[in-house]
Amino acid sequence: MPELTAEWQAWLTENQQRGCSSESMVSAMVQAGFDALEAGALVRLFRAGQSAVVAPPAAQTKGSYVYDAWPMPLGNRLDGGDRVATVAMRCEQPQVLVLDDVLSTEECAEVIARSQAKLRRSTTVDPSSGAEQVIAQRSSEGTFFALCEDEFIARLDARIARLMGWPLENGEGLQILRYGVGGEYRPHFDYFPPDDPGSAKHIAQGGQRVATLVIYLNTVAEGGATIFPDAGLSVSPRQGSAVYFRYANGQGQLDPLSLHGGAPVEAGEKWIMTKWMRERRYGA
Ligand SMILES: O=C(O)CCC(=O)C(=O)O
Numbered sequence: 001m002p003e004l005t006a007e008w009q010a011w012l013t014e015n016q017q018r019g020c021s022s023e024s025m026v027s028a029m030v031q032a033g034f035d036a037l038e039a040g041a042l043v044r045l046f047r048a049g050q051s052a053v054v055a056p057p058a059a060q061t062k063g064s065y066v067y068d069a070w071p072m073p074l075g076n077r078l079d080g081g082d083r084v085a086t087v088a089m090r091c092e093q094p095q096v097l098v099l100d101d102v103l104s105t106e107e108c109a110e111v112i113a114r115s116q117a118k119l120r121r122s123t124t125v126d127p128s129s130g131a132e133q134v135i136a137q138r139s140s141e142g143t144f145f146a147l148c149e150d151e152f153i154a155r156l157d158a159r160i161a162r163l164m165g166w167p168l169e170n171g172e173g174l175q176i177l178r179y180g181v182g183g184e185y186r187p188h189f190d191y192f193p194p195d196d197p198g199s200a201k202h203i204a205q206g207g208q209r210v211a212t213l214v215i216y217l218n219t220v221a222e223g224g225a226t227i228f229p230d231a232g233l234s235v236s237p238r239q240g241s242a243v244y245f246r247y248a249n250g251q252g253q254l255d256p257l258s259l260h261g262g263a264p265v266e267a268g269e270k271w272i273m274t275k276w277m278r279e280r281r282y283g284a
């Protein structure tokens with residue numbers, strides 16, 4: 001496979017400036033002998049403004065992000081204060097944990113019941129303006145709970161913060177999503193791409209996102225896995241379990257291997273509750 005030489009980097013810059021699509025850049029790179037997956041990852045990284053793209057080839061997609069120690073004490077069990085979760089799977093690069101018993105069946109049902117009434121079509125952040133927008137990439141409905149908005153939510157917020165080994169006040173309010181059959185969330189990063197003009201507005205409050213916990217509120221009949229395409233990982237949604245992943249280290253580097261998405265739901269529905277943690281205190 002060709003190396004990502006200075007010439008190729010200049011070529012990426014030039015084509016990006018000319019407004020070429022990622023697909024056309026990837027196909028030109030594949031024609032020149034790059035592996036399709038590698039070319040896709042390089043173009044994505046380049047677009048996300050990752051400095052990793054200038055590193056030597058071996059480090060382009062894996063090597064340059066420095067993995068900090070896990071922020072929580074890890075054994076077979078993980079103490080959430082009022083409930084003990086079980087560690088079902090652990091991956092070091094990217095940093096991913098699958099946890100069981102994060103929420104009880106009753107708690108999952110209560111979150112769903114409270115959310116059902118106030119669901120709205122999900123939005124994403126427009127990269128250039130920072131505005132919220134409805135896009136086809138994200139076919140789900142959602143709602144939010146403000147941080148510690150009542151006793152029940154406060155108990156969950158506190159447990160989740162403890163499981164994530166991160167200060168409660170650095171957390172955004174819990175987000176609930178419901179996907180129907182065919183509903184999906186295409187692969188994306190949870191961090192705000194530093195070079196997108198729209199990111200500044202989001203990073204100004206609480207800094208960058210550093211880690212995510214996606215909790216499954218129901219067991220999905222078929223499909224709906226949380227996928228990490230560049231890491232080759234896939235987590236099946238089971239009620240009360242969760243997937244944790246961390247993508248920003250103490251130096252402010254971002255892990256491109258944290259690319260992830262929600263695969264299409266094939267049967268039944270999928271309900272999740274997501275917590276995003278920031279570098280600093282998030283709320284007022
Ligand atoms: O639906 C999933 O499994 C992933 C959700 C997700 O990526 C997110 O909420 O940021």
Ligand SMILES: [Fe+2]
Pocket residue numbers: 188189190260
């Ligand atoms: Fe995500």
